[in-house]
Amino acid sequence: MDHDSRAHDWERSTGGVLAGASVLFLASYAVRVLAHGLPRSWRDLCLVVTLLSWAVFVLDYAVRWRLSGLGRGFARAHRLDTLVLLLPLLRPLRIVQIHDAVQRRRHDRPRLALHARVAVYAGLSAALLGFTGALAVYQQEHAAPEATIRSFGDAVWWTCATLATVGYGDVTPVTPLGRLIAVGLMACGIALLGAVTGSFSSWLLQVFAREDERRPPGN
Template sequence: MKEPSPQIRWENRTQRPLLALAVLFAVAYAVPIVLPDASPAVKRACAVAEWGVWGAFAVDYLVRLALSEDKKHFLRHHWLDLCAVLLPLVRPLQLLRMVATLMLVGRRARMATQIKLTTYVGGAVTGLLMFGSLAVLAVERESPDGNIKTLGDALWWSFTTMTTVGYGDHSPTTGLGRVLAVGLMLSGIALLGVVTANIAAWFISRFDQDDEGDRRRTAAIEALTEEVRALRAQVAVLSGAAPEPPPSAVAGATVGAPSPVAEPQPTAPVRYEAH
């Protein structure tokens, strides 16, 4: 059995700790938004926790890059991870560190084979709804023209945006809010496509299973028929009865058979009388 590479071992060992850090990030991100009147110490602790989680994911990316055997291949196939790490460093995009953390968690979660597709899709929908609501509430609450002022309004807006319904009763007015709206719309379409493809694949697999069952039953019937024929031949041999000749053999014997030859009749003995 081939031993896993150091990169794979690192990813397996850090999978659960990074998911726990992601939960910590969710709490630290939500508290200042849900409780805007929280004390400065609480807000400062939440900010430190957020940046600490981002730093952990950044270190994880650098370690994986250092442990990879082909670094060019790693950079080509993990460029989204790099973007997620660099995104919060740009000051105008610091509020999007939530998006960066979600991207990193999603990339690591897809590497775990024990996570099923349905669980991943369900977690992605829940995370996008929650974080999208919190993010748009954070950027729209202080906007003079904004109409998303409460967490309920934000949740309603996120749900209608992800499902691409868009009633229009709540909509973002800031540039960053509209960027979040575009991200939610694209994410909703992508998740809908994944769910649809998963359902179609399930139906196709069911049809394939039914066809395979029919093929197996047909093969079993043919095999049973051959066994019955073989048993009949064995019974005929054991009982001493000659098997019936095929029709071709009977026809050949009738047409090309030679005419029978008459057997010679015995003659009477000759008697000689003495004179």
């Protein structure tokens, strides 16, 4: 069995496990950030779940590196996976990737058209990145001196404005790490907006082309 086949079999057999680990990672992180009155023992348990989930990501990455046969070239060929491993809060991007792989295996159901898939995946990415971004910014900002993001609601509002590339400026991060997170969300927002806009433009061109083909000659 070649490297590609073994890597494909591994990804197919671990998709559900990775999806579950991703959900546990986000859930445990959210509880630690939002549940301020939680007993210390429960907060420690959430931290353990977060670390174990991240350990699953590390194990998956190491196995796929070994099965790929690419050596150091694996990191360059799988930049998104490498970035997600180093910055686990970007795990929502990997969740969407796993969802796509699951859909490809379900041959009994027709897949959505390309334009619809782009819109669905962009929406999923925006929602999940928005949630994790709001958690990360709230964790860094709510107790900082002169902070304007005091509640999780403020963080969600700021994240929506940032991902939409609106930037009202009524609430802004003041800590260095909070601003770094803001830069990442801005980049993600521009990328997602560009993907949806490009897909919509391509769909319109195809619609107009089909109309021209159906139009009788001379009209």
